[in-house]
Amino acid sequence: MTVHLVGAGPGDPELLTLKAARLLGTADVVVHDRLVSPEILAMAAPWAEFVDVGKDPNGRRTSQEQINEILIQRGRCHNTVVRLKGGDPFVFGRGGEEATALEGAGVPVEVVPGITSSIAGPAMAGIPVTHRGVSSAFTVVTAHEDPHKPDSLNWHALAELGTTLVVLMGARRAEKIRGRLLEAGMAGTTPVAIVTEATTARQRVRYLALDELGIEPVANPSVIVIGAVAGSPVLAPNVLSAATSQPHHASPLTTA
Numbered sequence: 001m002t003v004h005l006v007g008a009g010p011g012d013p014e015l016l017t018l019k020a021a022r023l024l025g026t027a028d029v030v031v032h033d034r035l036v037s038p039e040i041l042a043m044a045a046p047w048a049e050f051v052d053v054g055k056d057p058n059g060r061r062t063s064q065e066q067i068n069e070i071l072i073q074r075g076r077c078h079n080t081v082v083r084l085k086g087g088d089p090f091v092f093g094r095g096g097e098e099a100t101a102l103e104g105a106g107v108p109v110e111v112v113p114g115i116t117s118s119i120a121g122p123a124m125a126g127i128p129v130t131h132r133g134v135s136s137a138f139t140v141v142t143a144h145e146d147p148h149k150p151d152s153l154n155w156h157a158l159a160e161l162g163t164t165l166v167v168l169m170g171a172r173r174a175e176k177i178r179g180r181l182l183e184a185g186m187a188g189t190t191p192v193a194i195v196t197e198a199t200t201a202r203q204r205v206r207y208l209a210l211d212e213l214g215i216e217p218v219a220n221p222s223v224i225v226i227g228a229v230a231g232s233p234v235l236a237p238n239v240l241s242a243a244t245s246q247p248h249h250a251s252p253l254t255t256a
């Protein structure tokens, strides 16, 4: 009897870990998010019960408290419960809260790390988040903060780092991100790359400058990469396997 907090990776089923695939194939219950692809869900055992707790920004929401309750209840009744989350469960996935709730309720819990979109997204656009001589660090932030609380990010510190900044959940706040970073002194010419639906057949990559961020709408889900590495991709955007992808026509320094 264990609840496994499993990272489903960024979308491509081939980026699932072997451990995640094994657990999925044996799970009695799969509790999953909106961003987990149908191909990955199809890897579950035929007898598995699916519980969709996806938080659609425009529709039904399952509160975190309800999700914790579902996990505790299923965890007490079943041998193997997989809590499947996009990317890595502990990167803006609220996996920490779920682990704490399960532990508090005496339900055994295990984490299975996944490939996070914060690294895989840039990689699919040919962008290494660190690159010798260009950027020796990367910072991952969320632009999705409680609108009723003061901004907890220190945008001046982020702008001054001069290394790679990766923004998750920034699609609707692209203009705000541009404003905050420009106010904090970051140059408007700083390269930016936007990788949308990374690792899926619908992947798109857009390269621009910070000055232009948010002028055009940014689709969801996207990873926004800001910094020198975004201006000098080492590879053209990754073409996915023939079975699942559309070809990309962009050269690394132009718009796809």
Ligand SMILES: C[S@@+](CC[C@H](N)C(=O)[O-])C[C@H]1O[C@@H](n2cnc3c(N)ncnc32)[C@H](O)[C@@H]1O
Pocket (backbone or CB within 6 Å): 010, 011, 035, 085, 086, 087, 088, 089, 090, 091, 092, 093, 115, 116, 117, 118, 121, 167, 168, 169, 170, 195, 196, 197, 198, 199, 200, 221, 222, 223
């Ligand atoms: C709630 S956060 C979860 C992050 C996840 N735990 C991870 O490690 O990738 C959701 C955000 O992750 C990013 N994201 C997740 N999957 C993505 C993908 N396939 N392509 C682009 N961005 C993605 C987007 O910024 C999205 O708004």
